[in-house]
Amino acid sequence: MSESEQTTAPAQNRKPKRRRRKPRRRQSSWDLRQFQVPAVAGKWRFHDFDLPLPLMRAIHAQGFEYCTPIQAEALRQTLLGGDIVGKAQTGTGKTAAFLISVMAYFLEEPTPNGQKPGAPRALIIAPTRELALQIEKDAKALARFTQLNVASVVGGMDYQKQRDSLGSKIDILVATPGRLLDFHQKRDIDLNEVEVLVLDEADRMLSMGFIPDVKRIIRYTPKKEERQTFLFSATFTDDILNLASQWTLDPAHVEIEVTVENQADIDQRVYMVSDDDKQRLLVNLLQQESFERVMVFGNRRDLVRKLDDLLKKAGVSAAMLSGDVPQNQRIKTLESFREGEIQVLVATDVAGRGIHIEDVSHVINYTLPEDPEDYVHRIGRTGRAGAKGVSISFVGEEDAFSLPEIERYINDKLPCVHPPEGML
Numbered sequence: 001m002s003e004s005e006q007t008t009a010p011a012q013n014r015k016p017k018r019r020r021r022k023p024r025r026r027q028s029s030w031d032l033r034q035f036q037v038p039a040v041a042g043k044w045r046f047h048d049f050d051l052p053l054p055l056m057r058a059i060h061a062q063g064f065e066y067c068t069p070i071q072a073e074a075l076r077q078t079l080l081g082g083d084i085v086g087k088a089q090t091g092t093g094k095t096a097a098f099l100i101s102v103m104a105y106f107l108e109e110p111t112p113n114g115q116k117p118g119a120p121r122a123l124i125i126a127p128t129r130e131l132a133l134q135i136e137k138d139a140k141a142l143a144r145f146t147q148l149n150v151a152s153v154v155g156g157m158d159y160q161k162q163r164d165s166l167g168s169k170i171d172i173l174v175a176t177p178g179r180l181l182d183f184h185q186k187r188d189i190d191l192n193e194v195e196v197l198v199l200d201e202a203d204r205m206l207s208m209g210f211i212p213d214v215k216r217i218i219r220y221t222p223k224k225e226e227r228q229t230f231l232f233s234a235t236f237t238d239d240i241l242n243l244a245s246q247w248t249l250d251p252a253h254v255e256i257e258v259t260v261e262n263q264a265d266i267d268q269r270v271y272m273v274s275d276d277d278k279q280r281l282l283v284n285l286l287q288q289e290s291f292e293r294v295m296v297f298g299n300r301r302d303l304v305r306k307l308d309d310l311l312k313k314a315g316v317s318a319a320m321l322s323g324d325v326p327q328n329q330r331i332k333t334l335e336s337f338r339e340g341e342i343q344v345l346v347a348t349d350v351a352g353r354g355i356h357i358e359d360v361s362h363v364i365n366y367t368l369p370e371d372p373e374d375y376v377h378r379i380g381r382t383g384r385a386g387a388k389g390v391s392i393s394f395v396g397e398e399d400a401f402s403l404p405e406i407e408r409y410i411n412d413k414l415p416c417v418h419p420p421e422g423m424l
Helices: 003-007 052-061 071-079 094-108 129-142 161-166 178-186 202-209 211-220 238-247 275-288 299-315 327-340 372-379 402-410
Strands: 084-088 122-123 152-153 172-175 196-199 226-232 252-255 267-270 294-297 317-321 344-347 362-365 389-394
Touching: 052 094, 052 129, 052 344, 071 094, 071 226, 094 122, 094 129, 094 172, 094 196, 094 226, 122 129, 122 211, 122 402, 129 152, 129 172, 152 161, 152 178, 161 178, 172 178, 178 196, 178 211, 202 211, 202 226, 202 238, 226 238, 226 402, 275 299, 275 389, 299 317, 299 344, 317 327, 362 372, 372 389, 372 402
Parallel strands: 084 226, 084 252, 122 172, 122 196, 152 172, 196 226, 267 389, 294 344, 294 362, 317 344, 362 389
Antiparallel strands: none
C-alpha cells in the first residue's frame, strides 16, 4: 500500500457533520509514547488514523496493534463521514471497526446541548441477544477512558432494569429489533437524534425474519442523507444489496473474504469414527489431552443436553449453551467460560456466530453442520487474533454426506484420519 493511497480521501465528503479535526490536548497520565507500534509494509496501524488519545489508550489496553483488513478498509471510509456496506464474516474485527469510527466521531464532536433523555446518537442493531451483549461489552471496553455512555436493550431480560440503565444521556445504544420497538412504542427511546446507524449481520436479520422490524426502526431515524450508515453482512445476496441501496447513501463497498483455506492459524483435523464410538472418543480426548478451553458443537438441542450430562458425569468441567437455556443463565455461562471457570462449552449453532471468546484452544464438531457456512463459523471460534487453534470434526455414518459439501464450500480437502491410538 503506497503512501499516496493512505492519504487519498474520497472525492465527495457528503455528510458535513464531520468537520475538520480540532487540535487535541495530551493527557498527562498517558500518551502515545507508551504505545509503540513499528510501521510494517502492507499493514495499517491504528496510529495511522490520528484517533483521539483516550480511544488510542483503550485500543492499547485491548492489545490491538495492527488493523485487520476490514478495520483498515472500513476506517479509511467511515472516519471521513462516508457510508459503508461491508462483507465480512465473524472474527474479522468488524465490531471494533465500527465502534472505533463511532467513538472517534463522538469524541471530536461532543454531545449537542440539550440532548434528550433516551435519545442515542449511535444505534447499533444486531440480530441476537448474544451478539448485542457482546457488542455492548466491546463498546464499554473501548469507551473506558472516555465519558461516552453505552447501553443495550435486548429481549429476554428485565425491561425495567434496561430502562433504568438508559439514564439521561446515551451515546451508543446496542439493540435487538423486537425489544427496541417495545422501548420506542412506550416512548422510552427516541430515535430522532440518531447520527450513526449500524446494521450488523444483516444477512442473519434477513434469514431470521427481522427485516420488517428493522425497516420500521429505520423509518424512525433521520433520513439517510442526515445520518451515517454502516451495514455489515457475511454474504452479499441480491436481497442484502437491495436493502443496502435503500438504507445507505453512495456507500463504499468493502469485501473481506475470510475462508478456511486462508485461516492458517487453525489446524483442521477430521477423525473417522463410528456414531456409536463418538461419545467415548469425546470423553477420552477431553480427559487425556491437554485441551485448555474447548467448544463442542452439536446440531440439536437434545444432543447438546445429552453431551453436557455425559461430560459432567465423566468429571469434565462443562456447561451447555442452546436455545433451551434461559437468557440470564446463557450470559452467566458465557462469562464463566470466558473467565476459565468452565473448560468445555457444549453448544448449538446459537453460539457459532457473533460470540467472541478469546483463547479457545479447540473446537470439536461432534456432528458436522448441515449448512457448510456454519462449519466456517464454528471453527472460527478458535485461532483468533494470531493465536493457534485446533478444529476436530467427528465424521461418522450420518456425517459422511455433509463432508463433501463442506470441502466444496471451503475449496479444500480435509485430511481424514483415524483417532489417536488409545482414544477408543
